[in-house]
Amino acid sequence: HLHRINCADTARCESCHAPSETVRHFLLHCPTYADERWRMRTRLGRRSEKLQSLLHTSRGLDEVAKYIARTGRF
Known part of the structure; x- marks a missing residue:
């Protein structure tokens, strides 16, 4: 996403180097933020999926x- 709005040189995730850092990747899949995601999921339950x-x-x-x-990402 940052690449699409000219805030990053590449679409690659800066944290885990996945080929594309999308909103979905950052919020739901990036392994770098697994602990932070777990905290969010425990508060929201199934809705967080x-x-x-x-x-x-x-x-x-x-x-x-x-x-x-x-995450301190932004």
Whole structure:
């Protein structure tokens, strides 16, 4: 995603070097942030498994904001 908006030189994930760092990858799959993701999932339960639930509910957005802060990525 950062590459698409000209904030990164490459689409590759800077953290785990996956070929493409997408919002889905960062929030749901990047192994670098497994501990932070686990904390988010314990708070949200099954809702944390779907990107739509994370980004389209107030509780999901609140937990995503905390997740981003904990990763220190941005």
